[in-house]
Amino acid sequence: xxxxxxxxxxxxxxxxxxxxxxxxxxxFTFGNVSVADRNLGMFAIKPSGVSYDELSPExxxxxxxxxxxxxxxxxxxxxxxxHAVLYKKWTNIGSIVxxxxxxxxxxxxxxxxxxxxxxxxxxxxxxxIPCASPMDDNMIQGNYEHETGxxxxxxxxxxxxxxxxxxxxxVGNHGPFTWGKTADKAVYNSAVLEELAxxxxxxxxxxxxxxxxxxxxxRKHFERKHGPGSYYGQ
Amino acid sequence: xxxxxxxxxxxxxxxxxxxxxxxxxxxFTFGNVSVADRNLGMFAIKPSGVSYDELSPExxxxxxxxxxxxxxxxxxxxxxxxHAVLYKKWTNIGSIVxxxxxxxxxxxxxxxxxxxxxxxxxxxxxxxIPCASPMDDNMIQGNYEHETGxxxxxxxxxxxxxxxxxxxxxVGNHGPFTWGKTADKAVYNSAVLEELAxxxxxxxxxxxxxxxxxxxxxRKHFERKHGPGSYYGQ
Amino acid sequence: xxxxxxxxxxxxxxxxxxxxxxxxxxxFTFGNVSVADRNLGMFAIKPSGVSYDELSPExxxxxxxxxxxxxxxxxxxxxxxxHAVLYKKWTNIGSIVxxxxxxxxxxxxxxxxxxxxxxxxxxxxxxxIPCASPMDDNMIQGNYEHETGxxxxxxxxxxxxxxxxxxxxxVGNHGPFTWGKTADKAVYNSAVLEELAxxxxxxxxxxxxxxxxxxxxxRKHFERKHGPGSYYGQ
Amino acid sequence: xxxxxxxxxxxxxxxxxxxxxxxxxxxFTFGNVSVADRNLGMFAIKPSGVSYDELSPExxxxxxxxxxxxxxxxxxxxxxxxHAVLYKKWTNIGSIVxxxxxxxxxxxxxxxxxxxxxxxxxxxxxxxIPCASPMDDNMIQGNYEHETGxxxxxxxxxxxxxxxxxxxxxVGNHGPFTWGKTADKAVYNSAVLEELAxxxxxxxxxxxxxxxxxxxxxRKHFERKHGPGSYYGQ
Numbered sequence: 001x002x003x004x005x006x007x008x009x010x011x012x013x014x015x016x017x018x019x020x021x022x023x024x025x026x027x028f029t030f031g032n033v034s035v036a037d038r039n040l041g042m043f044a045i046k047p048s049g050v051s052y053d054e055l056s057p058e059x060x061x062x063x064x065x066x067x068x069x070x071x072x073x074x075x076x077x078x079x080x081x082x083h084a085v086l087y088k089k090w091t092n093i094g095s096i097v098x099x100x101x102x103x104x105x106x107x108x109x110x111x112x113x114x115x116x117x118x119x120x121x122x123x124x125x126x127x128x129i130p131c132a133s134p135m136d137d138n139m140i141q142g143n144y145e146h147e148t149g150x151x152x153x154x155x156x157x158x159x160x161x162x163x164x165x166x167x168x169x170x171v172g173n174h175g176p177f178t179w180g181k182t183a184d185k186a187v188y189n190s191a192v193l194e195e196l197a198x199x200x201x202x203x204x205x206x207x208x209x210x211x212x213x214x215x216x217x218x219r220k221h222f223e224r225k226h227g228p229g230s231y232y233g234q
Numbered sequence: 235x236x237x238x239x240x241x242x243x244x245x246x247x248x249x250x251x252x253x254x255x256x257x258x259x260x261x262f263t264f265g266n267v268s269v270a271d272r273n274l275g276m277f278a279i280k281p282s283g284v285s286y287d288e289l290s291p292e293x294x295x296x297x298x299x300x301x302x303x304x305x306x307x308x309x310x311x312x313x314x315x316x317h318a319v320l321y322k323k324w325t326n327i328g329s330i331v332x333x334x335x336x337x338x339x340x341x342x343x344x345x346x347x348x349x350x351x352x353x354x355x356x357x358x359x360x361x362x363i364p365c366a367s368p369m370d371d372n373m374i375q376g377n378y379e380h381e382t383g384x385x386x387x388x389x390x391x392x393x394x395x396x397x398x399x400x401x402x403x404x405v406g407n408h409g410p411f412t413w414g415k416t417a418d419k420a421v422y423n424s425a426v427l428e429e430l431a432x433x434x435x436x437x438x439x440x441x442x443x444x445x446x447x448x449x450x451x452x453r454k455h456f457e458r459k460h461g462p463g464s465y466y467g468q
Numbered sequence: 469x470x471x472x473x474x475x476x477x478x479x480x481x482x483x484x485x486x487x488x489x490x491x492x493x494x495x496f497t498f499g500n501v502s503v504a505d506r507n508l509g510m511f512a513i514k515p516s517g518v519s520y521d522e523l524s525p526e527x528x529x530x531x532x533x534x535x536x537x538x539x540x541x542x543x544x545x546x547x548x549x550x551h552a553v554l555y556k557k558w559t560n561i562g563s564i565v566x567x568x569x570x571x572x573x574x575x576x577x578x579x580x581x582x583x584x585x586x587x588x589x590x591x592x593x594x595x596x597i598p599c600a601s602p603m604d605d606n607m608i609q610g611n612y613e614h615e616t617g618x619x620x621x622x623x624x625x626x627x628x629x630x631x632x633x634x635x636x637x638x639v640g641n642h643g644p645f646t647w648g649k650t651a652d653k654a655v656y657n658s659a660v661l662e663e664l665a666x667x668x669x670x671x672x673x674x675x676x677x678x679x680x681x682x683x684x685x686x687r688k689h690f691e692r693k694h695g696p697g698s699y700y701g702q
Numbered sequence: 703x704x705x706x707x708x709x710x711x712x713x714x715x716x717x718x719x720x721x722x723x724x725x726x727x728x729x730f731t732f733g734n735v736s737v738a739d740r741n742l743g744m745f746a747i748k749p750s751g752v753s754y755d756e757l758s759p760e761x762x763x764x765x766x767x768x769x770x771x772x773x774x775x776x777x778x779x780x781x782x783x784x785h786a787v788l789y790k791k792w793t794n795i796g797s798i799v800x801x802x803x804x805x806x807x808x809x810x811x812x813x814x815x816x817x818x819x820x821x822x823x824x825x826x827x828x829x830x831i832p833c834a835s836p837m838d839d840n841m842i843q844g845n846y847e848h849e850t851g852x853x854x855x856x857x858x859x860x861x862x863x864x865x866x867x868x869x870x871x872x873v874g875n876h877g878p879f880t881w882g883k884t885a886d887k888a889v890y891n892s893a894v895l896e897e898l899a900x901x902x903x904x905x906x907x908x909x910x911x912x913x914x915x916x917x918x919x920x921r922k923h924f925e926r927k928h929g930p931g932s933y934y935g936q
Binding site: 048 | 819820821822890893894897900901902904905908909912915916918919922926927933934935936
């Protein structure tokens with residue numbers, strides 16, 4: 001199989017990965033982006049433990065949706081199986097981002113959903129940002145990264161959330177995962193999540209009795225940007 | 235009508251918009267500046283959802299004070315009608331800025347006025363920074379952006395504030411709006427508001443019993459910079 | 469009187485002023501540095517309300533220790549009389565810095581001294597950083613900036629602090645003033661104060677029962693850097 | 703003894719030192735890195751009180767493991783004896799870093815261990831980050847920097863921690879020390895510690911009832927990166 005067919009997703013994954021430190025979402029190697037090619041049924045992902053300065057499109061590792069390495073000289077991110085599970089189940093997503101960004105990770109460590117306190121949040125999703133519970137010990141001791149993907153999907157299903165509308169989640173005690181149809185959107189979602197996490201933290205400190213925003217305002221703002229009557233953007 | 239007559243406000247709006255990310259007040263496209271020409275009865279505003287990197291003077295959209303697009307190839311900011319209402323009612327302002335800056339937005343989400351705790355605040359205004367209540371559901375479901383403008387004006391009137399003295403407000407659950415005679419002043423006010431919001435947050439965390447500054451000191455600092463006996467600046 | 473004799477303090481004041489925004493201590497024009505020439509009995513200070521980008525050595529205003537402008541085309545900082553009072557009373561200082569840096573100002577707004585919680589603090593001074601009370605109304609309505617200088621001196625005297633050992637103070641509801649023998653030291657003290665203010669804030673949030681550091685450790689650290697047996701530096 | 707034999711550790715110490723301000727871990731001269739040559743039984747360390755801008759490989763001071771200066775024109779860091787004690791006792795470390803980074807120092811001032819709240823922490827160590835108690839007065843008044851080294855070692859021993867697994871500690875009321883086999887690792891550990899300290903602070907503010915992460919998850923994450931079955935990195 002010629003490596004040429006992977007050039008597009010490798011370039012896209014490389015460019016998305018190097019945006020993470022520029023957006024202040026990554027310390028050292030604490031994160032990774034993958035980009036999928038749905039026709040090939042494969043994705044390109046950051047190699048494990050390699051500094052963002054040293055990445056190149058060629059260093060991205062190509063993996064199939066079962067997590068099998070197809071092409072690349074390096075070992076893929078240790079979180080690769082989590083990405084694979086999500087791509088396999090959620091057939092409309094094209095990119096996944098995982099970071100340990102400061103505020104989002106603090107919420108994950110707090111084991112709390114991030115309440116929807118304002119329109120900045122509602123411009124992107126209409127519910128609290130979910131925090132998946134830490135896994136049972138047998139899942140942790142089993143195929144851990146694979147089970148992390150399952151835990152994310154189970155949490156979304158249990159809360160009846162649509163992965164096409166809610167493109168971000170916290171994994172309890174771990175950190176945030178975001179996704180989207182494109183790499184741009186998945187990276188964008190990571191930065192938005194970090195900002196929402198900081199704003200929600202501050203909101204509760206300023207007013208310990210702060211309430212979730214009311215439903216009518218949530219709906220209005222989400223529908224400005226999304227859905228049939230939207231009028232945001234070009 | 236020749237587009238040339240819009241060149242000045244387009245350039246001014248463009249330059250003011252691109253200052254927002256440099257001042258750390260904007261993530262992605264979360265904000266907008268407009269600049270009015272009072273003779274024309276029109277203002278230039280950022281196009282909706284366009285990245286700050288991709289803006290140009292030509293991309294600014296010219297709109298009249300009823301919110302009707304007069305000139306420009308792109309769709310104007312989704313907040314355009316809020317700007318239009320304010321320009322129509324407040325005949326002495328020349329520019330309006332809306333951001334989702336982190337601390338100011340957190341106060342807006344907390345539904346609290348920002349108390350006047352120090353001279354940094356009193357150098358700019360003599361009262362708490364007002365937070366307008368979230369709108370009633372019928373306003374939200376009606377002409378939302380237009381009603382946002384009305385809500386701002388009603389809050390100012392109800393609190394008996396003069397828009398020429400108090401050039402900033404929080405819209406509850408949403409975020410800050412600032413204005414001024416010039417684009418420079420309106421942008422300046424946005425950065426000042428963000429700083430005051432952070433300082434007030436910290437003040438309350440350091441001393442939960444912190445009190446508003448006394449009136450004599452508020453008056454003194456405001457009058458140093460404003461009014462007939464002012465002696466600040468050149 | 470030839471302006472040449474002021475060239476040294478003008479250059480020094482200019483260079484010190486432009487360091488403030490680089491150190492993150494200043495938003496817009498919220499601060500000023502002055503540098504004194506003890507032989508001339510005068511100091512050079514930032515002009516009022518002029519942006520840091522537009523400063524030059526020539527724009528610095530030369531003032532005597534009674535606050536009378538001796539040389540310069542612009543109006544001096546509105547805080548000039550505060551500087552003058554301090555230079556007149558404290559005959560060993562050569563430079564004064566005033567900022568509205570975020571954390572130090574929040575402590576000033578909280579009307580609290582900053583407790584000495586660690587060796588970073590004790591490396592610079594052996595007591596809590598004092599916060600002078602807000603002035604009485606008659607002082608505020610009188611010669612305000614002059615009285616601000618008096619309030620600083622009175623607070624230091626009342627707390628029996630030596631201005632040669634304690635080179636920083638908060639003015640309640642206002643913000644920090646620092647000083648030193650040289651402009652470098654006075655600017656250094658402003659940055660140190662801001663760091664100590666942030667660390668003390670965090671310390672109390674992490675441990676609400678945090679205690680001041682014990683005296684033996686305070687003494688040891690201060691004496692490492694200062695006094696006859698010091699062994700810090702070259 | 704020819705100075706040439708010190709060229710490698712001097713260059714390495716120099717390069718590690720100048721990384722500290724770039725990583726945001728240092729204000730002015732508040733920190734130091736040393737790098738050891740185990741064959742020579744010596745280490746190169748930052749000179750005391752010299753600005754990071756003015757450092758060069760040649761300015762690094764070479765000291766033996768008893769703290770005696772062997773080569774160099776400048777006085778070594780005032781913390782040199784602490785480094786010496788650690789190198790002498792812990793024969794497998796090659797570099798030591800000391801900073802006063804903001805969040806880690808705030809925890810040190812709080813006299814609290816940093817609880818292990820998430821996988822970011824467990825990726826690096828499996829226990830809370832220890833905070834050594836402030837020393838007794840006789841230790842403070844004795845050979846202070848030497849005793850600081852002893853206090854670190856005693857704390858590690860008392861808590862039964864292996865310096866090869868736990869490469870970071872807080873010294874109560876003072877600040878963080880980190881170490882590693884290489885300068886890169888020791889500097890890396892300082893930046894990681896600062897990030898963990900900020901995340902833990904936020905976690906407790908978001909959820910005052912936050913619990914330490916469970917043991918099974920701690921083990922899993924540590925073993926992903928360390929030990930015989932590790933699969934992180936290349």
